[in-house]
Amino acid sequence: MRPRRSLRPEIARSRPRGTRSFGARSSRARSFRARSATAVAALAVGLLALTGCSTATPPATGAATDRSAAGLDLGRGWDWTPQGAPLDLGVTHTQDSLDDHDPAEANARGEAILRDSGVWQNVHLMGFGTLSPEPAPGQYDWATLDERMELVQRTGARTVLTACCAPDWMKGGVPGRTDWTRLEAAPLPQDFPAYAALVARTVQRYPQIERVVVWNELKGFFDMTKNRWDHEGYTALYNAVYTAVKAVRPDVQVGGPYPVMISLPKDDPNASDTVTGSWGAIDRRILDALGYWDANKVGADFLAVDGGTAQRGGTISGRLDDxxxxFSDVTRYLRTTSTLPIWWTEFYSEVPDGMTGAADSQASAASTLASVAAFARSGVSVALLWGPQGSSLEYSALWTDATEPAGGRPTPLTQAWQWLVPRLAQGTVELGTAQDAPLIAFRAPDGSAVVVNVSDEEVPVDGQQPLAPYAIGIRNAPTA
Known part of the structure; x- marks a missing residue:
């Protein structure tokens, strides 16, 4: 009998530490004043419907996303740039994700959404929805990994394995036991070969795996005595895994190092003076870790990072695209230091003070699309949405919590995300910004588009209802 994931201890999600403040939230500091209602009206002629286009709160299940915006004029008053490179969108399965013990109807609805929700699906070797695959040396338990791999195959995606985390006996624990409070502990150096052998065995067991990301957010590799990352230790683990995987499956592409690109205030003593922007500065210790890994790795097929839009311990204000x-600034910097494809294996799109995140949040959906636009502009190759199933996390998802009988339904993000998946993968989308309104857009060659209000204010439109805060609209291709 397979173990029920819902009965094991809840596993903490991997997220950039301190990117969100969970305390009391102050009122937003910035409001939008439309500078040209006439120009906005020209942009929105023929608008039929938008997600959240009325002043009422949008439905929690995102039912209003299934609409279209026919005849929308995206010519006059817009600035357009071509997509920087083909961008594959995908998802990372986490603690609860259409598990076989959940309500069948909710799962069926969620699976129908998942089929059209990404080129890639990412599964962790251990944790975030899977149990230890080798609880004791030479004793294997593949049941939960089997389930996740079957889900990926059933829904028609390509498979990524994140080689994290490690069985307890590889990090000083008792063989046969799993202490989930120590999930984020790194394996001991003497057990790096055993861990690499486990990853190699995994890619042999699952021929569907095409990519391996080595470890997750440098977990367990921070050296408190030196106040920096143990990039030497991580790189030794990476090299062991890379070598072991290539020995048995040379076709599998391997990448890392998957650090959190932490944003700091520019006056923080750990702030970089080279990678900065209106959003703050990257922690220079992360850049040191990236540099060491790049100089000392035995090989790599892609460069993986993650991060959020807010500074550590803070929130965002103003327009979501600002x-x-x-994401675009950091990506462009990385492209000056490496020729490898850039993967954002996790990304966290915050909402301003006073707004609520989570799967049913219109603001979270709009913020996620603003991040995707930044990835597309700057030439990111892959971006993975953490946790496609709604949960208690304050970030977007693609279907509501399928552990509930009424779950598995679309969210405010779903329709726009599914519109973007095939088009961004083709690399032919244009990215637009309205000159006199807080609107961004994605436009396909056939004239169809997604339009997003990236502000917390209504955008006036002559002769029509105003565009609601954080509205998301789908414009169909013009008919002949």
């Missing part, structure tokens, strides 16, 4: 410029 906050998302962090």
């Amino acid at each position: 906050a998302a410029t962090k």
Whole structure:
């Protein structure tokens, strides 16, 4: 009998530490004043419907996302740039994600959404929804990994394995036992070969795996005595895994180092003076770790990072696309230091003070799309949405919590995300910004588009209802 994931201890999600303040939230400091209602009206002629287009709160299940915006004029008053490179969107399965013990109807609805929600699906070797695959040396338990791999195959995606985390006996624990409070502990150096052998065995067991990301956010590799990352230790683990995987599956692409690109205030003593922007500055210790890994790795097929739009311990304010410029700024910097494809294996799109995140949040959905636009502009190759199933986390998801009988339904993000998946993968989308309104857009060659209000204010439109805060609209291709 397979173990029920819902009965094991809840596993903490991997998220950039301190990117969100969970205390009392102050009122937003910035409001939008439309500078040209006439120009906005020209942009929105023919608008039929938008997600959240009325002043009422949008439905929690995102039912209003299934609409279209026919005849929208995206010519006059817009600035357009071509997509920087083909961008594959995907998802990372986490603690609860259409598990076989959940309500069948909710799972079926969620699976229908998942089929159209990404080129890639990412599964962790251990934790974040899977049990220890080798609880004791030479004793294997593949049941939960089997389930996740079957889900990926069933829904038609390509498979990424994140080689994290490690069985307890590889980090000083008792063989046969799992202490989930120590999930984020790194394996001991003497057990790096055993861990690498486990990853190699995993890619042999699952031929569907095409990519391996080595470890997750440098977990367990911070050296408190030196006040920096133990990049030497991580790189030794990376090299062991890379070598072991390539020995048995040379076709599998391997990448790392998957650090959190932490944003700090510019006057922080650990702030970089080279990677900065209106959003703050990157922690220079992360850049040191990236540099060491790059100089000492035995090989790599892609460069993986993650991060959020807010500074550590803070929140964002103002337009969502302004906050998302962090992603494009950091990506452009990485492209000056490496020729490898850039992967954002996790990304966290914050909402301003006073707004609520989570799967049913219109603001979270709009913020996520602003981040995707930044990735597309700057030439990111892959971006993975952490946790496609709604949960208690204050970030976007693609379907509501399928552990509940009424779950598995679309969210405010779903329709726009599914519109973007095939088009961004083709690399032919244009990214637009309205000159006199807080609107951004994605436009396909056939004239269809997604339009997003990235502000907390209504955008006036002559002769029509105003565009609601954080509205998301789908414009169909013009008919002949």
